[in-house]
Amino acid sequence: MSKIIVLDPGHGGSDPGAVNGSRFESHDNLRIGMAIRELLRSQGYDVRMTRETDVFVSLDERANMALRANADLLVSLHRDSFPTTTPSGVTMFYRWQNSAEIASTLLQSIPLRLRAGNRAEPLRQGAWRVLQHSRIPGVFAELGFISNANDNRLFDEHFDEYTQSLARGIVQALGDQWRDTADETPPDDETLDGGAIPGNMTPAWRVRGGTYRNQESAERVRQAFIRALAEEGIDDRPFLEQIMLPK
Numbered sequence: 001m002s003k004i005i006v007l008d009p010g011h012g013g014s015d016p017g018a019v020n021g022s023r024f025e026s027h028d029n030l031r032i033g034m035a036i037r038e039l040l041r042s043q044g045y046d047v048r049m050t051r052e053t054d055v056f057v058s059l060d061e062r063a064n065m066a067l068r069a070n071a072d073l074l075v076s077l078h079r080d081s082f083p084t085t086t087p088s089g090v091t092m093f094y095r096w097q098n099s100a101e102i103a104s105t106l107l108q109s110i111p112l113r114l115r116a117g118n119r120a121e122p123l124r125q126g127a128w129r130v131l132q133h134s135r136i137p138g139v140f141a142e143l144g145f146i147s148n149a150n151d152n153r154l155f156d157e158h159f160d161e162y163t164q165s166l167a168r169g170i171v172q173a174l175g176d177q178w179r180d181t182a183d184e185t186p187p188d189d190e191t192l193d194g195g196a197i198p199g200n201m202t203p204a205w206r207v208r209g210g211t212y213r214n215q216e217s218a219e220r221v222r223q224a225f226i227r228a229l230a231e232e233g234i235d236d237r238p239f240l241e242q243i244m245l246p247k
């Protein structure tokens with residue numbers, strides 16, 4: 001029996017989610033959900049959608065669909081939003097500890113240049129209602145900020161790469177192997193963070209605004225950004241993460 005994946009495009013119908021001009025979060029969520037469904041179906045999974053059209057579905061109903069299906073994984077798809085245009089980047093949430101590893105795998109699956117923004121913690125715990133059933137492993141993906149023009153550009157111009165990487169991440173999170181099909185091209189850049197360190201690479205610390213071989217320097221720059229953002233009245237903490245640089 002094939003594993004069951006429930007994809008949950010957030011919002012819909014009378015609930016557009018976050019809005020930026022004529023751009024509705026609900027539409028972005030559905031678009032990427034349907035694309036990921038096709039990729040996962042081609043891998044042999046039983047993929048169910050909480051919605052396939054622009055309709056309203058309550059959070060409890062979405063959660064219960066995953067429970068009734070006894071899903072191996074529930075992935076809720078969203079785009080983030082903020083009152084100012086500054087915050088950017090992908091954030092992956094989990095609610096229950098049994099999903100922390102899955103959320104981490106999914107986050108890492110997205111190429112760094114597509115997911116990196118200025119959020120303090122791209123991987124977080126959050127009490128999302130759609131993830132209410134602890135028995136069903138689940139993640140809540142905020143795929144960049146709809147309130148940030150560059151995030152929208154990345155989402156649109158690298159849409160196939162987003163969907164490919166998320167589909168691969170889901171396969172990996174389920175402990176399975178991605179089966180290559182004839183017509184696909186591999187992602188053009190693998191992320192450098194995570195995995196073994198090749199002999200010709202050395203760790204470095206990247207923060208918004210620069211990359212530093214010294215962690216203290218990176219942290220100092222990050223704190224300066226936090227202070228600058230606070231002065232603008234923005235409660236946002238740019239992330240600091242380790243990457244690999246050629247020696």
Ligand SMILES: [Zn+2]
Nearest residue numbers: 010017078079
């Ligand atoms: Zn949302």
